[in-house]
Amino acid sequence: xxxxxxxxxxxxxxxxxxxxxxxxxxxxxxxxxxxxxxxxxxxxxxxxxxxxxxxxxxxxxxxxxxxxxxxxxxxxxxxxxxxxxxxxxxxxxxxxxxxxxxxxxxxxxxxxxxxxxxxxxxxxxxxxxxxxxxxxxxxxxxxxxxxxxxxxxxxxxxxxxxxxxxxxxxxxxxxxxxxxxxxxxxxxxxxxxxxxxxxxxxxxxxxxxxxxxxxxxxxxxxxxxxxxxxxxxxxxxxxxxxxxxxxxxxxxxxxxxxxxxxxxxxxxxxxxxxxxxxxxxxxxxxxxxxxxxxxxxxxxxxxxxxxxxxxxxxxxxxxxxxxxxxxxxxxxxxxxxxxxxxxxx
Ligand code: NAD
Numbered sequence: 001x002x003x004x005x006x007x008x009x010x011x012x013x014x015x016x017x018x019x020x021x022x023x024x025x026x027x028x029x030x031x032x033x034x035x036x037x038x039x040x041x042x043x044x045x046x047x048x049x050x051x052x053x054x055x056x057x058x059x060x061x062x063x064x065x066x067x068x069x070x071x072x073x074x075x076x077x078x079x080x081x082x083x084x085x086x087x088x089x090x091x092x093x094x095x096x097x098x099x100x101x102x103x104x105x106x107x108x109x110x111x112x113x114x115x116x117x118x119x120x121x122x123x124x125x126x127x128x129x130x131x132x133x134x135x136x137x138x139x140x141x142x143x144x145x146x147x148x149x150x151x152x153x154x155x156x157x158x159x160x161x162x163x164x165x166x167x168x169x170x171x172x173x174x175x176x177x178x179x180x181x182x183x184x185x186x187x188x189x190x191x192x193x194x195x196x197x198x199x200x201x202x203x204x205x206x207x208x209x210x211x212x213x214x215x216x217x218x219x220x221x222x223x224x225x226x227x228x229x230x231x232x233x234x235x236x237x238x239x240x241x242x243x244x245x246x247x248x249x250x251x252x253x254x255x256x257x258x259x260x261x262x263x264x265x266x267x268x269x270x271x272x273x274x275x276x277x278x279x280x281x282x283x284x285x286x287x288x289x290x291x292x293x294x295x296x297x298x299x300x301x302x303x304x305x306x307x308x309x310x311x312x313x314x315x316x317x318x319x320x321x322x323x324x325x326x327x328x329x330x331x332x333x334x335x336x337x338x339x340x341x342x343x344x345x
Contacts, residue, residue: 001030002299005057005064010039011273012283013067019285019336020292026340027304029296034061038080039069050080055087064266065295067288068273078125085118090259090266091145092152093118095242102316103250103326110249112228115156116238117149118259123235141177141234146184153232154192157207165194167211168233181234182211218244242270253284253325256291265298267291281331284323311342
C-alpha cells in the first residue's frame with residue numbers, strides 16, 4: 001500500500017483525476033490517496049490557493065499527482081503550479097511526447113522528450129512597474145540550476161535509450177543569461193561524455209549533443225519532429241514548446257509530465273483546467289492517466305504501468321471509445337471504464 005497525495009485541482013481536474021484513480025485501481029496497485037484541495041475552491045476559506053497542508057502532505061508522502069489549477073491572467077494570485085515547483089524544489093519538468101497508433105495527428109513515429117528547467121528564468125516572478133509607463137520582468141538563469149537540469153537531461157538521455165541531446169536557447173540575443181545556459185550545457189555534457197559531433201556521422205555515435213536556437217527549434221519541430229530525441233531548455237521555452245509538441249501528436253489531452261526534485265515528485269498533465277468543458281464529463285483523461293503511468297514507473301510498479309499502457313494502446317487502435325477531442329463521442333467515465341475492461345481481458 002502506497003500513500004500518495006492527490007490534488008484534484010480546478011475545472012476538468014475533478015473529472016480526469018476521478019477517471020485516473022479508477023484506472024490505477026484496476027491495474028492492481030494498492031494506493032491510499034491522500035486527497036487535498038488546492039486552487040480556486042479553497043481561496044475563500046484559507047486566503048490562499050495553496051494552503052500549507054498541501055505542501056505538508058507532499059513532503060510527508062514524497063509523491064503526488066495533481067489535476068490542473070487555474071491561474072488568473074494579468075492579475076490576482078501567482079500560479080500555484082509555479083509555487084509548488086519552487087517550494088518543493090521540483091527542478092526538472094519531464095514531458096515525453098510520443099505518437100499513439102490510432103490517434104489522428106499530422107505526424108507518425110514521434111518519440112521525443114522535453115526537459116524543462118522548472119525553478120527560474122522569467123518564472124522567478126521578479127517583476128515590477130517603472131512608474132506607470134513601463135514594466136520589467138527579470139530573467140534569472142543560475143549556474144547551479146542549469147548544471148542540475150543538464151545533468152538530469154544527460155542521465156535521462158542515457159537511461160531511456162535516446163541518442164541526441166539538444167539544448168534549446170536564445171543565446172544569440174540573451175548573451176549573458178542564455179549564454180550561461182548554453183555554456184554550462186556544453187560543460188556538463190562533456191563531463192558526461194556526450195560530445196558534439198565533430199564532422200562525423202551521427203549514426204556512428206551512441207550519444208551526441210547539439211544546440212538549436214528556440215525559434216529554429218519551433219520550425220524544425222514542425223518540419224521534422226522525428227529528428228529530435230531529448231531537448232533541454234530554460235523554463236519559458238519549455239512551456240511553449242511542450243504545448244507545440246502536444247499538438248504534433250494529437251493535442252493537450254494526451255501529454256503527461258513529471259516534476260522531479262531531490263526529495264519529492266509531482267506528476268500532472270500538461271494541460272490546464274479547460275474551463276470551457278469543465279463539468280461536462282467530456283474531457284480526455286489520457287494525459288493524467290499517462291502521468292500516473294510515469295508515477296507508477298517512478299515507484300517501481302512497472303507491471304501495473306505496462307498494463308495501463310497496453311490498454312491505452314488498444315483503446316486507440318480500436319478507435320471506438322474515444323473522447324470528443326480525438327473525434328469520438330465517449331464521456332470521460334466511459335473512456336476510463338473501457339480502459340478498465342481492456343485491462344481485465
Ligand atoms: P488548457 O490546457 O486548459 O486548454 C487549452 C485547450 O485545450 C482548450 O481548448 C481545452 O478545452 C483543451 N483541453 C485541455 N485539456 C483537455 C483535455 N484533457 N481534454 C480535452 N480537451 C482539453 O489551457 P488554457 O485555456 O490556456 O488554461 C486554462 C487554465 O488552466 C488557466 O487558468 C491556466 O492558468 C491553467 N493552467 C494550469 C496548468 C497546470 O495546472 N499545470 C497548466 C496550464 C494551464
